């Protein structure tokens with residue numbers, strides 16, 4: 603589990619704010635791994651070993667594990683246990699439900715003694731409001747990452763609806779800021795929305811932003827940094843497919859490392875440019 607201060611310290615130490623997305627798809631992993639008892643976990647283990655010194659966070663997306671039933675869940679549990687202690691380990695589950703149900707989701711992903719999974723952070727949808735988010739905040743030191751402005755094309759369907767003077771995504775940030783501080787809440791903002799970062803920083807000056815959409819979705823790391831970086835960095839930039847599927851041969855872990863290294867080098871430059879390091 604990493605506090606805000608520890609996360610910032612890791613970013614400075616590793617000169618990286620990279621989050622490696624573990625969206626592990628059995629149809630995309632190298633053929634030779636399928637001979638292992640748990641190909642998904644074997645793949646993840648090698649990706650983690652190859653990238654741990656270059657990133658400050660990992661983000662398995664639960665859909666990629668739930669899709670395979672019990673085997674997928676076991677791979678997620680084993681992956682969670684294998685993740686390094688000095689990275690922020692996020693489950694991208696995008697949950698949202700009434701309080702007593704959220705309480706079970708929180709237990710599933712946060713309470714290692716109960717479920718086998720002790721993630722540090724979870725992505726949640728804000729649509730059902732305060733009582734749907736509170737149960738996650740009841741876990742001391744765990745992070746809640748609220749969907750604000752997503753990378754998807756469909757973000758315009760609801761997130762840009764006008765509510766009073768605000769777009770809905772702005773209202774989400776303003777309201778969620780009353781639930782807990784920047785030491786417990788992060789927001790998801792897509793890299794494909796980089797020009798909105800200046801505006802978002804008016805409402806979330808200190809919160810870390812989890813930024814998917816660099817790599818396969820075409821978002822610009824440079825623009826995200828230009829408009830979204832703070833004096834503490836304030837960004838966790840995720841890349842999933844562009845790293846983990848950089849090769850589907852026997853060299854996949856080396857290729858993933860090369861891709862992560864290229865992003866880490868760009869990040870080190872951005873951190874220097876902004877005076878964070």
Ligand SMILES: O=c1ccn([C@@H]2O[C@H](COP(=O)(O)O)[C@@H](O)[C@H]2O)c(=O)[nH]1
Nearest residue numbers: 663752753754792814818819841842843
């Ligand atoms: O707005 C959002 C919120 C979440 N995601 C998730 O991030 C990764 C992105 O994967 P790439 O392969 O790097 O595109 C994936 O798990 C999404 O479900 C997002 O893309 N946008």
